[in-house]
Amino acid sequence: xxxxxxxxxxxxxxxxxxxxxxxxxxxxxxxxxxxxxxxxxxxxxxxxxxxxxxxxxxxxxxxxxxxxxxxxxxxxxxxxxxxxxxxxxxxxxxxxxxxxxxxxxxxxxxxxxxxxxxxxxxxxxxxxxxxxxxxxxxxxxxxxxxx
Numbered sequence: 847x848x849x850x851x852x853x854x855x856x857x858x859x860x861x862x863x864x865x866x867x868x869x870x871x872x873x874x875x876x877x878x879x880x881x882x883x884x885x886x887x888x889x890x891x892x893x894x895x896x897x898x899x900x901x902x903x904x905x906x907x908x909x910x911x912x913x914x915x916x917x918x919x920x921x922x923x924x925x926x927x928x929x930x931x932x933x934x935x936x937x938x939x940x941x942x943x944x945x946x947x948x949x950x951x952x953x954x955x956x957x958x959x960x961x962x963x964x965x966x967x968x969x970x971x972x973x974x975x976x977x978x979x980x981x982x983x984x985x986x987x988x989x990x991x992x993x
Contacts, residue, residue, distance in 0.1 A: 889990050892934060896983045899927040900976055903946055907975055910953035911964065921951070936986050942979040949975045 902924050909917065928943045935943075959967070967973035 885990055888934070889987060892983075892987060892990075895927065895930055895934070896939075896980075896987075899924070899931070899943060900980065902927060903950060903976055903979075906950050907953065907973075910950050910956075911959045911967075911973075914954055914958060916951070916954045921947075924950075936982075938982045939979070939986055942982045946975050946979050 902920065906916075906920055906924060909920075924947055928940065928947060931940050931943055964973070
């Protein structure tokens with residue numbers, strides 16, 4: 847074999863290895879960037895959903911404490927948020943959301959609270975039916991990390 851062919855072959859092989867290495871590094875970096883972007887999008891989507899649920903549930907809870915007639919359109923909206931959670935959330939978050947909704951519905955059947963009773967509940971921190979739900983949401987969002 848001619849020495850010229852050998853050096854040409856070595857140069858081509860070196861170029862191929864260098865090009866393949868560059869291609870793989872770029873592909874891996876883009877793959878990781880895409881995963882990070884998808885994770886950020888998922889995290890943002892969950893945060894917005896949980897904020898909406900907490901806002902609606904809080905309004906319904908105070909209404910349930912002071913009124914015995916539920917607004918069915920608001921209750922349906924709350925259950926719609928739970929249904930959306932079933933698509934993207936963990937079972938713990940869904941279960942706690944359902945528990946909070948059931949508690950709110952139960953409170954409608956209880957006697958209405960007076961202003962003094964509401965103040966006492968606030969001062970004793972007993973008026974937070976969403977504490978466990980919020981804790982589950984925080985844990986789930988914190989667990990979303992780039993692998």
